[in-house]
Amino acid sequence: MAKTPPKYFLMIRQFHLADFLTLANGACGLAAVLLSMRYMGNQSAAHFLAATALAPAALLFDWLDGRVARWRHMQSPLGRELDSLADVISFGVAPAALGYAAGLQGGWDWIVLMYFVCCGVSRLARYNVTAETLSAGNGKVAYFEGTPIPTTVLLTGVLALAAWQDRLGEHLYWGVWTVGPCDLHPLSLLFVLSGSLMISTIRIPKL
Numbered sequence: 001m002a003k004t005p006p007k008y009f010l011m012i013r014q015f016h017l018a019d020f021l022t023l024a025n026g027a028c029g030l031a032a033v034l035l036s037m038r039y040m041g042n043q044s045a046a047h048f049l050a051a052t053a054l055a056p057a058a059l060l061f062d063w064l065d066g067r068v069a070r071w072r073h074m075q076s077p078l079g080r081e082l083d084s085l086a087d088v089i090s091f092g093v094a095p096a097a098l099g100y101a102a103g104l105q106g107g108w109d110w111i112v113l114m115y116f117v118c119c120g121v122s123r124l125a126r127y128n129v130t131a132e133t134l135s136a137g138n139g140k141v142a143y144f145e146g147t148p149i150p151t152t153v154l155l156t157g158v159l160a161l162a163a164w165q166d167r168l169g170e171h172l173y174w175g176v177w178t179v180g181p182c183d184l185h186p187l188s189l190l191f192v193l194s195g196s197l198m199i200s201t202i203r204i205p206k207l
Contacts, residue, residue, distance in 0.1 A: 018069035021061050022082045028058035029090030036094075036101040045163055051098055052160035055153045058090035062150055080131065084124040091149040092120035095156050099191060102159050103169045107182025112191050119195030120149045126199075144204040147197040155194055158187075 015023075035051035038044070062083070069079055096113040104113060123146050130145065162168055174186040 016069070016076075016079070018065045019079055019082055021065035021068060022079065022086050025058045025061035025065065025083075026086030026089045028054040028061065029086065029094040032058075032090070032094040033097045036097040040101050045166070045168075048098075048101065048163045048168070049160060051094075051101075052156050052163065055090070055094070055156040058086075058094075059150055059153055062087065062090070080128060084128055087124060087149050088117075088121055091152045092117045095152045095159075096191070098156060098159050099188065102162060103172045104185050104188045104191075106176065106184050106188075108179060108184035109188045112184075112188040116191040116195040119198045120152070123147075123149055123198040143206055146200045146202060147194070147204065149198060151197075152194055155190055158190065162187075 032051040032054040035047050035054070039047040039051065065079070065083060069076075096117050099113055100109075126145065162173060167173055172185055172187050177184045177186065
């Protein structure tokens with residue numbers, strides 16, 4: 001009896017259209033990180049602004065993948081996991097990288113940015129674990145517990161405005177404080193607020 005030949009790249013062939021839109025979301029996030037790194041190398045505001053522009057692009061793909069999955073009735077656990085992983089990159093790591101590139105480089109700022117990303121990861125993990133319970137068996141989640149991670153596009157918007165006004169680096173809004181052995185930029189407290197809201201138990205109806 002002949003052996004069935006191995007099917008290489010089987011996983012990719014099993015992807016649906018919504019999954020490719022989700023991957024586009026993650027790709028936007030990684031591109032934003034790379035552009036942030038390039039900005040730190042050449043200080044070109046165009047690269048920084050391009051990085052911030054990828055946030056709404058990622059948000060669009062994030063919105064489209066859910067709509068397409070529901071339209072084609074192709075929702076799956078794999079799609080949900082892909083969505084969370086892409087969101088961590090685009091709405092967690094990318095804003096933190098942009099914040100660092102913008103000038104949030106004090107010792108306390110490092111801690112704040114790490115806290116922010118950890119909150120985003122925790123928020124998504126909680127959602128994945130509780131999604132079935134929150135959907136009450138009808139396949140649709142009625143509300144979010146804690147602010148959704150895509151709301152971090154507001155932080156990216158603030159950084160884009162700062163870049164537009166040439167307020168990056170030493171000219172960041174509200175200056176810098178020296179607290180104990182390290183520096184803290186008050187602007188980084190917006191990341192603390194965003195992260196804390198994500199891991200809160202505030203219930204936000206899902207439209």
